Structures are given as structure tokens and as C-alpha cells.
Amino acid sequence: MNTDEVLASVGPRLRALRRQRGITLAELARITGVSESTLSRLESGQRRATLELLLPLAHTYGVPLDDLVGAPPTGDPRIHLTPIHRFGMTFVPLSRRPGGVHAFKMVIPSSPEPLEPIPQTHAGFEWLYVLSGHLRLLVGDRDLVVPPGEAAEFDTSSPHWLGSADGGAVELLILFDPQGVRTHIPGS
Template sequence: MDAMSEEIEGVLDVVGPRLRALRRQRGSTLAEVAAKTGISESTLSRLESGRRRANLELLLPLARAYDVPLDDLVGAPHTGDPRIHLHPIRRYGMTFIPLSRRPGGVQAYKMIIPGRKAPAVPSLKTHSGYEWLYVLNGRLRLVLGERDLVLGPGEAAEFDTTLPHWLGTADGRVVELLILFGTQGERVHVQPRRD
């Protein structure tokens, strides 16, 4: 067996224990996972015990069901290139840079609001979810319902996005911020450091 085949065998050998650990962490039964994925209980049991080899047809629905990247299921080896290739998204005249690549759950973004004069009466929007933001640079104008706030570098805010809201520049200059957003209304919980 060549080195590549040995590496593949090694990766596949850890899939079963990883699947069992994920299922137990989530407190799920084989029957519950089978119902979510359409994979039979016996196949799931054989995967977890190592009596069945994993393939993409089995791993993709399991990655979705457990809400983890496929790489986490197989313990994929690092490629050696530590660079992260971010792909900016431009919406509403702003730039969003995704910082998290995990599907579902809380998503992290760096948001850049270009320098320009803000409208006198901003158009407030609503959508499902919960948002936490932290101003890195510039002065952010946050309109939240009837409140009109200005946040500077180092200041943070969190709010339910079903409330009418608007984000923009407070002084016509560029604003950079970090955003954590959960579509299901997940709130950010920050614990103080205890030394």
C-alpha cells in the first residue's frame, strides 16, 4: 500500500468514532438521525462501528444533519496553505466579508460601509434573526425603531432584527464593523475573563 492509500485509510478509520461522538453530543438516537438523513439505522450503526466505509452519499446528509463542515466528519488533513480566501459580498451599497464558513448557526462577517452622506430619513428594514455588532473603525449610525444611536470604535450593540433597523455612517466616513448574525435568533453570550 502506498503512502496516499495509507493516509486515506487512516482518515476513513476515524469517521465512525467521529459520527458516534457527534450523535451522542447532540443527544440523538440512531432512529432520529435516520429520520433526518434518510439513511437506515443499520447503515448508520455500521458506519459508526467501522463495519461500513463512508462515502459522499452518506457523509453529505450527515454533515447537514449535524450542521458541521464535511471536513470535520472526516478529519481532513490540512492542505498546508494557511491563507484564507475571503469572497466579499456587496449588498445595499455595503461590503460584507464572510468570516465563518460553517453552514447554519451564527455567521460572522466584517462589514464595510462606504463613506457617503447618509439619508436624512433612513429606510428601516426587518428580517428574522438576532444581530451583534462591534465597531472597529469609524462612527456607526444605528437606527433601531425609535432610537437613533451613534457608536464609535470599540462599542458594541445587539438587537433582534425583527425590530425595524438601519445601519450607516454617522459622519460620511467609512465604517468598519464585525457582525455576528443568527437567522434563528441566537444571541451572543460573552463571558468575562476571570483571572
């Protein structure tokens, strides 16, 4: 596909994505700060797509720019995992999609001395599933132990803390939505 063909396909792709999300042009204009007339011309192919126009749309829809322009796949579906070390724990990103829900494997190392809980708050919503070990989960005034094979979900604007319940290592999967949107499972 040449550049003109790629750019010609952007408008219909943007219109389909907006309709799929159930957003009007007026709502999209309010969210992105791009005028309604510009968005309409972009979708109809009367306006050429620019990075300045596509970045706020990609952010709003929670998709990579590649999805908006129909870029060919890179060929390697593997996610190159670069661990993040914070608060004495290791977070391994399992997703690389900008915006939307982020997936992590979290490892809490064993510790001979129990850590002093320091609850934190931030915007978002979190789901977790314990793979191994016993997780101590503080959410608000609740102090829970979550064993392997069990899951929990909570609004991260409530004070919360995660640690080992018994000093042993804990491994868990975490899904975090910075916008605080609860998950929706079809048919539920």
C-alpha cells in the same frame, strides 16, 4: 492513511460528535431525514459512509465535510477574502465554515447625503462591534448611535438597518447566526 483507514474512522468520529452535541440517534434521524438504523450502522462501522449520508450530517452539525472524514489540513490557514458588495456597503467574509455563525468585516462608505433607512428583516441573530466611525443602528422603534469600541446584538427578525450616523465611513465586525441562536460564553 489509506482510504479504508479513513472510512473506518468516520463512524467513531460521527458518534463522538453526536454525543458531544447531546443529540440522540432518534433526534438526529428526525433532523437529517436519515433513518435511525442507518445512522447507527454508520456510527458502528457496519455501513460505509457516502456523500449522500455525510452531507446532511455536516449541515446539521455545522461542520465541513473534511471534519467528518478527518481530512488532512490543507496547510494554508489563511482565508482568501472576496468582498461582497450589497446595499452600497462592502462585506468581507472572515470565516468560511458552512453553517453556524458567520463573521464579516463591514464597511459603510462615507456619504455626503444621508441614506434613507430601509429596515429589513430575516431569520437570524446578529452581533456587531464598531471599529471606527459612528454607526446608526435602527432596530424596531429604537434609533441608536453606536460609537467605536461599542457593541450591539439583536434578533434580525426585528426590522433593522445599519448606516452612518454622521455621513462618515464606518467599519465594524459582524457575527451573524442564520439559525438565530444566541451566543453562549462558558461560565456566564
